[in-house]
Structure formats: C-alpha cells, structure tokens
Amino acid sequence: MEDILVGLDIGTTKTCAVIGVMNENNMVEVIGVGVTPSKGLKNGVIVNIDNTTASVVKAIDEAELMAGYEAADVIVGVSGQHVKGQNSRGVVAVSSRNRTIAAHDVKRVIEAAQAIVIPVDREILHVLSKEFSVDDQIGIKDPIGMSGVRLEAEVHIVTGASSNIQNMIKAVEKAGFQYRDIVFNPLAAADAVLSRDEMELGVALIDIGGGTVDIMVYLEGGVAYSTVLSIGGIHVTNDISIGLRTPIESAELIKKKYGCAVLDLVDPSEVVEVPSVGGRPPRKLLRQELTQIIEPRVAEMMEMIERELMLSGKKEMLAAGIVLTGGASMLDGSIEAAERVFNMPVRIGMPRDVAGLADRVATPQFACGVGLLKYGLRMSQLRGKKLSPDRGGSVFGKVKKWLEEYL
Ligand SMILES: Nc1ncnc2c1ncn2[C@@H]1O[C@H](COP(=O)(O)OP(=O)(O)OP(=O)(O)O)[C@@H](O)[C@H]1O
Ligand SMILES: [Mg+2]
Structure with a gap:
C-alpha cells in the first residue's frame, strides 16, 4: 500500500493539512489540502488543547475529502520561542x-x-x-x-520544551491521528522553498507567520543557526485595528487587500475604503495613511530579525541572501521593507518541486505544511518502511534519524 502522509502545520492563525504521496517520478504529489483557522494557539504554542484538536480534525477532514483517501500518519510541525x-x-x-x-x-x-x-x-x-x-x-x-x-x-x-511538544502530540492524538514525526517548522519550510544551491551558498530562511518568526540559517549545506521570535502578522493587524478604530476582522481584511510595508511604494492619491463599526457607513482613507500605520511595525520586525542574524555571527556569510516565507511575507512591499533593513537580496519562498495540486499550495502560507509532507515522505522512503516515531527514543534512534536526514 502506498504511503499516504499528512503534513500538519498547526500555526497561530491557521491549521493546514497537506496530504500527499511520493509519485513514480520520485516527486511529492499533493492530493489534498485543508485549511481552517486555529483557535487554540498563542505565538506558536498551544494554550487550549480542545480548540486545537477541533482545528486539526477540521483541516484533516477537509484534506481527506479532497484527496478521497483516509489520512494515514501525520508529520507535525512545532515552533514557538521555547524551541x-x-x-x-x-x-x-x-x-x-x-x-x-x-x-x-x-x-x-x-x-x-x-x-x-x-x-x-x-x-x-x-x-x-x-x-x-x-x-x-x-x-x-x-x-x-x-x-x-x-x-x-x-x-x-x-x-x-517537553510540555509544549507533548501538548502538540496530545492535540493530534485526541483528533484521532497518529503522529510519525515531529519536525521544527523552519526545517520543513526550508525543505519546501529553498534550493540546494542556496543552502550551499549560505541563506537565511525567515518564516513570518501570524505570531512567530522562525529563523533558520544554512551554510555549506547544513544548518548553522536557528531561533524563533514571538512576533508576526497579528501585530500588524492589531496596529491597524487600533489606528483606524476598526474591528480586528476588518483590520485583517484591509491589511490583506490594501496593506503595504513601504510608504514610497504607494501612490499618494490612492484612496481605500474602511468598514466602520456599529452600522455606520464605511470611511474613505488615503492608502498612504494605512501604510503609515504598517510601515513602522514591519520595519521593527525586520530590525528584530536583523539583530538575530547579527547575533548569529553568520550574516556576512549569506551569499544567497534572505528568503522570506509564511503568510505575512505576502504583505505588499515586504521584499522592499526587508531589503532596506538587511541590505542584501531578498526573495519570497513558495513551495517548489511538487506535483498534483501544486497550484493549491503555491503560496508562502503553505511552505511549512508542504515541507512537513516532503520531509515525512523523504524520511519514510529512506527508512524503506513505516517506523514508529523515533523522537526522544534511543540515542541510536536519533543518530539514525540524523543519518537518514543526511545521506
Ligand atoms: N496577503 C496578505 N497580506 C498581508 N498579510 C497576510 C496576507 N495573507 C496572510 N497574511 C498574514 O499572514 C499571517 C498568517 O501567516 P501564516 O499562515 O504563515 O501564520 P501561522 O502559521 O498561522 O502562524 P505562526 O507560524 O506564527 O504560528 C497573518 O497575520 C495574516 O494576516
Ligand atoms: Mg506558521
């Protein structure tokens, strides 16, 4: 029987399940995708197991329906400042x-x-x-x-932190699924969006999500630095909500539709419409006014990331520059905002080298979910058969895992 796996990215804002198989051309083929809002997390960490379980059930159900297959084992991503x-x-x-x-x-x-x-x-x-x-x-x-x-x-x-990892496992098991592996999110995202050449030359993968920024630096093909910051797109939405006195939901919509990270990119005469609260008619607003709220927050986030890169001591070695991914990298002007701070080439990373429903996952938001699937399928191919989870197992288990990752 074919090995059908689920990449499960339980993020701060959304939970996504990507079901797929390794096809005969040795490519990861996506056969089902499910996305649903996450309710039980804060900054990448579970704060309510039942709500998280409900999101997991919904996302995997949706993906299964699309795939026409029952999901087998799950590869779960983990992040948060504790990592x-x-x-x-x-x-x-x-x-x-x-x-x-x-x-x-x-x-x-x-x-x-x-x-x-x-x-x-x-x-x-x-x-x-x-x-x-x-x-x-x-x-x-x-x-x-x-x-x-x-x-x-x-x-x-x-x-x-064991407790946070155990809660992730609990949420998945309560949803009725078996986990096969637990993978640090940016390791998976890197698998989905980076090329081997970039990893060899030196690159920083930065996944900007709703409540976390995952940073992973590759030098000479290997991981040289990794860390997680508790910041993300939610902060930008909150600023818009306060600045424009509009509910979070409409601030989120406005951000996605009209938001921009760099003032210079916005036409000074462009006007946008902001829905108001309490049944009042919508307001008109210069898009530049909206940008004035967003720009400093995005700049601040980029500066925090820059500080981490400097701290790593690897920044000067990143010959392939910076690759941004995650939902918040989709903000208009994010490349320009990043290049200003990092002073090096920046690109947006989308899942690459996948077959099947590739267009359904061709956005930075799916980098982690697709990466988890890729990672899991590659690992099970190397193992040659299904294995029980080796995380936290014997030292040999870990070494074996490493060998498989490496060879
Ligand atoms: N088109 C867009 N423009 C601007 N921001 C966007 C856009 N699409 C999504 N976002 C933002 O991306 C963030 C969600 O990204 P993502 O789905 O990668 O996060 P997550 O995985 O749920 O959270 P985390 O990785 O932090 O735990 C939200 O803050 C959302 O507002
Ligand atoms: Mg994420």
Missing part, C-alpha cells in the same frame, strides 16, 4: 584497526556531539549534522570510508 538551536562538537578516535571510518564511528561521534546538558524539562527534536573533520582535514560531508585516526563532528541540535 532553541545550538551548535555542538564531538570528537572520537577511529576504532577500526585499519583506521577506515565506518558507519559506527559516525554514530559514535554524533553521540559525542550530542553530549550536551539538556535541562530535564526539554527534549531533543533534531540533531543535524553540519560537517566532519578527519584529522586536520575540515569540511568533510561524508567521512565514511575515509582514513584517519581522529573524527570530529559539528552538529546543530534543536531542543524544545
């Missing part, structure tokens, strides 16, 4: 008598690199290998089969 990335190194002596590096040496060195102190209330989500060194030779991608006496690994470890 942290850190780099670590490990060193081992090559054990075999002929000093040829074998798979078990790689396993041992990754184990060594994982030997960091993790507080009891946190757990490891990913151990991502960046590169290896064999004796004095650095920058090796695949050391198996090489000769040497000392093997060193550089990894990026992503951890999250």
Whole structure:
C-alpha cells in the first residue's frame, strides 16, 4: 500500500493539512489540502488543547475529502520561542584497526556531539549534522570510508520544551491521528522553498507567520543557526485595528487587500475604503495613511530579525541572501521593507518541486505544511518502511534519524 502522509502545520492563525504521496517520478504529489483557522494557539504554542484538536480534525477532514483517501500518519510541525538551536562538537578516535571510518564511528561521534546538558524539562527534536573533520582535514560531508585516526563532528541540535511538544502530540492524538514525526517548522519550510544551491551558498530562511518568526540559517549545506521570535502578522493587524478604530476582522481584511510595508511604494492619491463599526457607513482613507500605520511595525520586525542574524555571527556569510516565507511575507512591499533593513537580496519562498495540486499550495502560507509532507515522505522512503516515531527514543534512534536526514 502506498504511503499516504499528512503534513500538519498547526500555526497561530491557521491549521493546514497537506496530504500527499511520493509519485513514480520520485516527486511529492499533493492530493489534498485543508485549511481552517486555529483557535487554540498563542505565538506558536498551544494554550487550549480542545480548540486545537477541533482545528486539526477540521483541516484533516477537509484534506481527506479532497484527496478521497483516509489520512494515514501525520508529520507535525512545532515552533514557538521555547524551541532553541545550538551548535555542538564531538570528537572520537577511529576504532577500526585499519583506521577506515565506518558507519559506527559516525554514530559514535554524533553521540559525542550530542553530549550536551539538556535541562530535564526539554527534549531533543533534531540533531543535524553540519560537517566532519578527519584529522586536520575540515569540511568533510561524508567521512565514511575515509582514513584517519581522529573524527570530529559539528552538529546543530534543536531542543524544545517537553510540555509544549507533548501538548502538540496530545492535540493530534485526541483528533484521532497518529503522529510519525515531529519536525521544527523552519526545517520543513526550508525543505519546501529553498534550493540546494542556496543552502550551499549560505541563506537565511525567515518564516513570518501570524505570531512567530522562525529563523533558520544554512551554510555549506547544513544548518548553522536557528531561533524563533514571538512576533508576526497579528501585530500588524492589531496596529491597524487600533489606528483606524476598526474591528480586528476588518483590520485583517484591509491589511490583506490594501496593506503595504513601504510608504514610497504607494501612490499618494490612492484612496481605500474602511468598514466602520456599529452600522455606520464605511470611511474613505488615503492608502498612504494605512501604510503609515504598517510601515513602522514591519520595519521593527525586520530590525528584530536583523539583530538575530547579527547575533548569529553568520550574516556576512549569506551569499544567497534572505528568503522570506509564511503568510505575512505576502504583505505588499515586504521584499522592499526587508531589503532596506538587511541590505542584501531578498526573495519570497513558495513551495517548489511538487506535483498534483501544486497550484493549491503555491503560496508562502503553505511552505511549512508542504515541507512537513516532503520531509515525512523523504524520511519514510529512506527508512524503506513505516517506523514508529523515533523522537526522544534511543540515542541510536536519533543518530539514525540524523543519518537518514543526511545521506
Ligand atoms: N496577503 C496578505 N497580506 C498581508 N498579510 C497576510 C496576507 N495573507 C496572510 N497574511 C498574514 O499572514 C499571517 C498568517 O501567516 P501564516 O499562515 O504563515 O501564520 P501561522 O502559521 O498561522 O502562524 P505562526 O507560524 O506564527 O504560528 C497573518 O497575520 C495574516 O494576516
Ligand atoms: Mg506558521
């Protein structure tokens, strides 16, 4: 039986389910999509399990109906400020008598690199290998089969608060689905929107959602930095709601329809219509006045992201620039607003290289959902069969997971 998986992105504003299979051309084929507003989250973290479960049921039902298949296992995304990335190194002596590096040496060195102190209330989500060194030779991608006496690994470890991760799992299980893997959102989004070349050259993926900004920096094909900020498009909507004294719902509509992040891009004579509260007639407003509310907030968000990039120490290495994705990147002028602050080329990332209902998911809002599906299908292909979740399992499980991600 074909492996039909669901990429499940439980975001702050919307929950989306993307059902798909790996087709005969080895491409991810989307066969069903469901999107519904999320009610139970704040800044990417579940604050109400029952409401979240209801959103999960609705999104997957909708996707199943479109697909004409019952969903099998689910790949769940996780984000929120509790998720942290850190780099670590490990060193081992090559054990075999002929000093040829074998798979078990790689396993041992990754184990060594994982030997960091993790507080009891946190757990490891990913151990991502960046590169290896064999004796004095650095920058090796695949050391198996090489000769040497000392093997060193550089990894990026992503951890999250156990309680938040457990709540994600609970919400999915209460909805009646089994999760196969839990994946840090931007790792999935990167899978959907970045090219291998960009990852090699150096790129920062920035997913601007409703309540979180996920940042993931790739250098030489590996993850070099990752973090999450508690900001997003909701802040912009709130500012519009207050600034124009209009309900949140209409502020959201106005933002999507007329919003712009950069004043210079707006025609000074352009007029837009704002619905009023309490049955009063709609008001007319210069689009520039609306932009004056949005511009400073977007600039502030970009500056917060810029600070993170500077803090990472990797900003000067991003030869492929910045890729923005997530719903809030769809705001008119977001590229210009970002380029002003980052001073480097910026593009919008949409899901790429998918077959089937590709046009249904061809917006930045689906980057994470499509990425989760891609990630899950690729992983199950590498495993060759269905496996129980390996997250939090034995160290070997994690190493195996890493190996699969890497090879
Ligand atoms: N066309 C548009 N113009 C401006 N903003 C938009 C547009 N479409 C969506 N957004 C904004 O994108 C945000 C939602 O993005 P997304 O769906 O990626 O977030 P999420 O995954 O639900 O949340 P998060 O990732 O933060 O948990 C909302 O704030 C919404 O207003
Ligand atoms: Mg999101």
